[in-house]
Amino acid sequence: MSVLTISDLRKEFGDLVAVDDVNFAVDDGEFVSILGPSGSGKSTILRMIAGFETPTAGTIEIEGENVTAAPPFDREVNMVFQSLALFPHLTVAENIGYGLVESGVPEDERRERIAEMLEVVELSGYQDRNIDQLSGGEQQRVALARAIVNEPKIVLFDEPLASLDRKLRQHMQFELQRIQEETGITFLYVTHDQEVAMAVSDRMLVLNDGEMEQLDSVETIYDKPASKFVAQFIGDINLVPASIVEANGTDVTVDSRGNRIHVSDAAGRCVDAVSLEEGADVSVGIRPTGITLGDPDREDVFSVRGEIQNRGYAGDETVYTIDTEYGSFTANTEDRSYDIGDDVTVWWPADEVYLFAPETETASVSDGGGEP
Amino acid sequence: MSALNTLEGFIHRHGDRIGRGLMVLILTLIWIPIGVVVLMSFAGEGVLSFPPETYTVRWYAEVLNNDDAISATLTSLRVSLVATPITVLISLLAAYGVARYDFRGKNALQALLTLPIIVPLVVTGVAMTLFFGNINLSSGFTTVVIAHIVRTVPFAALIIIPTVIGFDRTLEEASKDLGASELRTFRRVTLPNIMPGVIAGGLLAFTVSFNEFVYTYFVRDTATQTLPVYLWGLIRYGFSPEVNVISVLFLLLAAGILLVAVSLTGLKQVILRG
Numbered sequence: 001m002s003v004l005t006i007s008d009l010r011k012e013f014g015d016l017v018a019v020d021d022v023n024f025a026v027d028d029g030e031f032v033s034i035l036g037p038s039g040s041g042k043s044t045i046l047r048m049i050a051g052f053e054t055p056t057a058g059t060i061e062i063e064g065e066n067v068t069a070a071p072p073f074d075r076e077v078n079m080v081f082q083s084l085a086l087f088p089h090l091t092v093a094e095n096i097g098y099g100l101v102e103s104g105v106p107e108d109e110r111r112e113r114i115a116e117m118l119e120v121v122e123l124s125g126y127q128d129r130n131i132d133q134l135s136g137g138e139q140q141r142v143a144l145a146r147a148i149v150n151e152p153k154i155v156l157f158d159e160p161l162a163s164l165d166r167k168l169r170q171h172m173q174f175e176l177q178r179i180q181e182e183t184g185i186t187f188l189y190v191t192h193d194q195e196v197a198m199a200v201s202d203r204m205l206v207l208n209d210g211e212m213e214q215l216d217s218v219e220t221i222y223d224k225p226a227s228k229f230v231a232q233f234i235g236d237i238n239l240v241p242a243s244i245v246e247a248n249g250t251d252v253t254v255d256s257r258g259n260r261i262h263v264s265d266a267a268g269r270c271v272d273a274v275s276l277e278e279g280a281d282v283s284v285g286i287r288p289t290g291i292t293l294g295d296p297d298r299e300d301v302f303s304v305r306g307e308i309q310n311r312g313y314a315g316d317e318t319v320y321t322i323d324t325e326y327g328s329f330t331a332n333t334e335d336r337s338y339d340i341g342d343d344v345t346v347w348w349p350a351d352e353v354y355l356f357a358p359e360t361e362t363a364s365v366s367d368g369g370g371e372p
Numbered sequence: 373m374s375a376l377n378t379l380e381g382f383i384h385r386h387g388d389r390i391g392r393g394l395m396v397l398i399l400t401l402i403w404i405p406i407g408v409v410v411l412m413s414f415a416g417e418g419v420l421s422f423p424p425e426t427y428t429v430r431w432y433a434e435v436l437n438n439d440d441a442i443s444a445t446l447t448s449l450r451v452s453l454v455a456t457p458i459t460v461l462i463s464l465l466a467a468y469g470v471a472r473y474d475f476r477g478k479n480a481l482q483a484l485l486t487l488p489i490i491v492p493l494v495v496t497g498v499a500m501t502l503f504f505g506n507i508n509l510s511s512g513f514t515t516v517v518i519a520h521i522v523r524t525v526p527f528a529a530l531i532i533i534p535t536v537i538g539f540d541r542t543l544e545e546a547s548k549d550l551g552a553s554e555l556r557t558f559r560r561v562t563l564p565n566i567m568p569g570v571i572a573g574g575l576l577a578f579t580v581s582f583n584e585f586v587y588t589y590f591v592r593d594t595a596t597q598t599l600p601v602y603l604w605g606l607i608r609y610g611f612s613p614e615v616n617v618i619s620v621l622f623l624l625l626a627a628g629i630l631l632v633a634v635s636l637t638g639l640k641q642v643i644l645r646g
Contacts, residue, residue, distance in 0.1 A: 102551035
C-alpha cells in the first residue's frame with residue numbers, strides 16, 4: 001500500500017509555476033529521492049507534504065487520508081531540515097524528546113525512547129549536551145533522531161547532508177540507509193546531488209522546472225533515461241550529431257561525418273521521441289563509462305581521434321577530457337596509461353549508444369553533472 | 373600640503389600616545405564628576421568643602437527618612453513599572469510586524485520607531501503638552517506614563533526588532549513539524565529564543581524611563597513628582613547633600629540593572645529551559 005500519494009500537485013508563486021502537475025506514490029518502507037537542479041521545485045514539493053506550503057491544486061494523501069489542508073502539526077511526517085533547525089536553547093535529549101512531549105508520551109517512556117534513539121544514531125550518552133557543543137556530523141544525527149523518534153509514516157529530508165564534506169557525507173549516506181533498514185520508516189529525500197541520490201535511494205524522481213521527468217529505480221534511470229534532461233543530469237553524456245542513413249524498422253545505421261555505426265535495437269536505445277526514418281537527424285549519446293580509449297578490438301564501433309586535454313582521478317577510474325572534432329569528450333575508464341597531450345582513438349560499441357532528438361547546436365554536451 | 377603631511381607624520385609617529393592621552397581625558401571628564409558626587413554623598417560637612425574632612429552616612433539616613441524623597445521614588449517606580457511592559461509589548465508587536473509581514477512603508481515604520489531618539493526632547497515635550505491639552509487629557513499620572521512610553525519605545529525597539537528579525541523561523545517550522553500548535557510553538561521555541569533580547573530591551577526602557585526628566589516636566593501635574601523632578605526641585609534651592617545621595621542611588625540602580633542584564637544573559641541557558 002502506498003504510504004504517500006501525490007495527485008496532480010501544483011504550486012504557483014505569483015506568476016511562477018514552481019510545481020506543475022506532479023503525480024507519484026511512495027510505498028511503505030521505500031527510500032525515494034527527489035532529484036533536480038535548484039529551482040526545479042523539489043523543496044516546494046517536500047514543504048507541501050510537510051504542510052508548510054499550501055498547494056495551488058492537487059491532493060496529498062498519507063496512508064489514504066487526504067492531508068492537503070492539514071496544518072504541519074497534524075501530519076504524521078517529520079522533516080530533517082537543510083539547516084537542521086535544532087533548538088539551540090534545548091539539550092540533545094530535549095531536542096529529540098520535543099515531539100514526544102507534544103504527543104503526550106510520559107516522561108519515563110520518553111527517556112527510554114530518547115536513549116534508544118541515541119543508540120541508533122550512535123550518540124549514546126549525549127543526552128545532556130548542548131547543541132553548540134556538537135560537531136556537524138553529530139548535529140545531523142540528532143536532527144535525524146528527533147524526526148525518527150516520533151515513528152512518523154514518512155521522514156522528509158531537505159538536503160541535510162549538503163553542508164558536510166565529502167567523506168562525512170558518504171558516511172552519513174550509509175548511516176541513513178542502515179537506519180532506514182532498521183526502522184523500516186519511509187524516507188523521502190530531496191537533493192540536487194545525483195551522487196547522493198544514486199547512493200541511497202531505491203527509486204528516484206527526477207524533476208525539471210517543476211515537472212516530473214522520470215520516476216524509476218536508480219539503475220533504470222541511469223540505463224534508460226526518459227529524456228535528454230535526465231540523461232544529462234544523472235551522469236554525464238557525450239553527444240555527437242548524426243543522421244540515419246539506413247533504416248529497416250528498428251535496425252538502423254547512423255552516420256556522422258562518414259563515421260558509421262549499426263544499431264540493431266534502435267527503438268530500445270531511443271531516449272526522446274526520435275524519428276527512425278532514413279535521412280532523419282539524431283544525436284548519438286554516449287556515457288563517459290561506455291567509452292574505451294585505444295584501438296578498437298571489434299568491428300562496428302564508432303570511433304573518433306582526439307587529444308587528451310586533461311586527466312583526473314575518481315577512485316578506481318581515471319576521467320579524461322579529450323578534444324575531438326565534435327568538441328570536448330569525457331571518458332571514465334580504468335585505463336591510466338594516457339597522458340595529457342597524447343593522441344588517442346576514442347571508441348564505443350553500438351550497445352552503449354543512446355539516440356536523442358537532434359541538437360540545435362553542433363557541439364557536444366558533457367556538463368550535465370550534479371553541481372547546479 | 374606639507375603642513376598636512378607633517379601633521380600626518382606626527383600622528384603616525386605619536387598616534388598611540390595621542391590615543392592614550394585622549395582616552396584618559398575622556399575617562400576623566402566622564403568619571404571624575406561622578407566620583408566627586410559619590411565621595412560628597414559621604415561628606416561629613418555636607419556640601420561645604422572638598423575634599424571632605426570627615427565621612428558619614430547621615431545623609432543617606434536623612435533621604436530614607438524624607439517622605440518627599442520616598443514618595444518621589446515610589447512615583448518613579450510606579451510610572452516605570454507601568455510604562456515598561458507596555459513599551460515592550462508595543463516594540464514586540466512592531467518587531468513581529470516588521471519581521472514577518474511585507475507591507476508598504478515597512479522600512480519607514482522601522483525608521484520612524486527608532487528615529488525619535490534624535491528628536492530634541494523639548495520639541496516632543498511641547499507637542500505632547502499641546503496634544504494632551506487638545507484632547508482634554510489632564511496632566512497627571514496617565515500623561516506621564518504615556519510620555520514615558522513615547523520616550524522609551526525607540527530604545528526598546530532598537531534592541532527588540534533586530535532580535536525578532538534575527539530569530540530563525542525554521543525553528544518554528546521544526547516545532548510545528550514535531551506536532552506543536554502555533555501557541556505551543558510560541559511558548560516552547562519562539563519566546564525562549566527571543567527572551568534575552570526582549571529582557572534587554574525592557575531593562576533599557578526601564579532605565580531610560582526611570583531617568584526621564586524633560587517629557588515628565590512638560591506633562592506632569594504637581595502631584596506626580598518623579599525622582600528626577602524631585603531632584604531638580606532640590607537643586608533649584610541650592611545644593612544639599614541629599615542631591616548627592618539621590619544621584620548615588622540612581623547610579624546604584626543603573627549598576628543593578630546592568631548586573632541583572634549580565635546575569636540574565638549568563639544564566640540564559642538555565643532560565644530558558646525552565
